[in-house]
Amino acid sequence: MTQANGYVGRFAPTPSGALHAGSLLAATISWLDARAHGGQWHLRIDDIDTPRVRPGAADVILATLEDFGLTWDGPVTWQSRRGSAYQAALDTLLANDHAFPCGCTRRDVAADGHTGWEGPVYPGTCRHGLPPGRPPRAVRARAAQRHWTVGDRFLGPVAFDLEALGGDFVIRRADGIMAYQLVTVVDDLALGVTDVVRGIDLLGSTPRQLQLHAALGADAPRYAHHPVLTVPGGAKLAKGSGAEGLHGDAARAELATTLRRINLPPSDPDHPDAPPAQLAEALDRLTADPLPTRLPLTTTLATRTRTGSV
Ligand SMILES: [Zn+2]
Numbered sequence: 001m002t003q004a005n006g007y008v009g010r011f012a013p014t015p016s017g018a019l020h021a022g023s024l025l026a027a028t029i030s031w032l033d034a035r036a037h038g039g040q041w042h043l044r045i046d047d048i049d050t051p052r053v054r055p056g057a058a059d060v061i062l063a064t065l066e067d068f069g070l071t072w073d074g075p076v077t078w079q080s081r082r083g084s085a086y087q088a089a090l091d092t093l094l095a096n097d098h099a100f101p102c103g104c105t106r107r108d109v110a111a112d113g114h115t116g117w118e119g120p121v122y123p124g125t126c127r128h129g130l131p132p133g134r135p136p137r138a139v140r141a142r143a144a145q146r147h148w149t150v151g152d153r154f155l156g157p158v159a160f161d162l163e164a165l166g167g168d169f170v171i172r173r174a175d176g177i178m179a180y181q182l183v184t185v186v187d188d189l190a191l192g193v194t195d196v197v198r199g200i201d202l203l204g205s206t207p208r209q210l211q212l213h214a215a216l217g218a219d220a221p222r223y224a225h226h227p228v229l230t231v232p233g234g235a236k237l238a239k240g241s242g243a244e245g246l247h248g249d250a251a252r253a254e255l256a257t258t259l260r261r262i263n264l265p266p267s268d269p270d271h272p273d274a275p276p277a278q279l280a281e282a283l284d285r286l287t288a289d290p291l292p293t294r295l296p297l298t299t300t301l302a303t304r305t306r307t308g309s310v
Helices: 021-036 057-067 083-095 106-111 180-191 205-215 248-261 275-286
Strands: 008-011 040-045 099-102 138-141 147-152 156-161 169-172 195-199 222-226 228-230 300-302
Touching: 008 021, 008 180, 008 195, 021 040, 021 195, 021 222, 021 228, 021 248, 021 275, 040 057, 040 180, 057 248, 083 099, 083 138, 083 169, 083 180, 138 205, 147 205, 147 222, 156 205, 169 180, 180 205, 248 275
Parallel strands: 008 040, 195 222, 228 300
Antiparallel strands: 099 138, 138 169, 147 156
């Protein structure tokens, strides 16, 4: 597992609150995968969606990662400071006809009545030009290639139908904010990311990001999607679904719990070591059985939440 020199990974939390058990799981899996490959692990703060950003949350996340021994390489990337890079990519996509202005509201798109895997499918109204009298609102990337098969490193081959996922997708929102799909691709390219390791809730983003890499003439990274923690009912554990913020003073126990969830429990679970020693032990074990063989087969894991045990 150490032969893949040049591995560059990243962790990209949104600073909408403190790290919780779900984001710690994501950070730990992506960190372990990078370190098991002798690779770099970068930290990017996804603070571009300003309505979701909570003041001070980014600093709390950085401090918590340090408390948990999840050290990163190089400077932290702040998406809020990369507007000119996103604008340049958007201009390129528009100039090369890989993207187009869209004047449709959500209601317009929903009114077409064609529902895909993730909601209404864009009917292509503005694909060949804005209808007369309709001002531009958002910018959409063309879903030029409909079918994609991704060799996911954890899941195996996954086939996607980009049309069923919604068709042409928004890369600059009507409120002017650059959309997740675009900023992620631009940042992954800028950092030279070779391996995206993230939660399976983002699986549907992968063909969109492959489409953008292709439109920008760039090679796409490898992808690996891991199980996520869920709450009763199946929704992903998140700030809005009752996840509690983690504290550094509970780092030993919380990290031990996280490692147990991915079948890398510390050797003395009742008295777990300090985080760096726990991570070193986990890395040691990964030399025998790499991470994909450790992850639970199911795509969800139960967790304790504020609403009770499951
Ligand atoms: Zn439109």
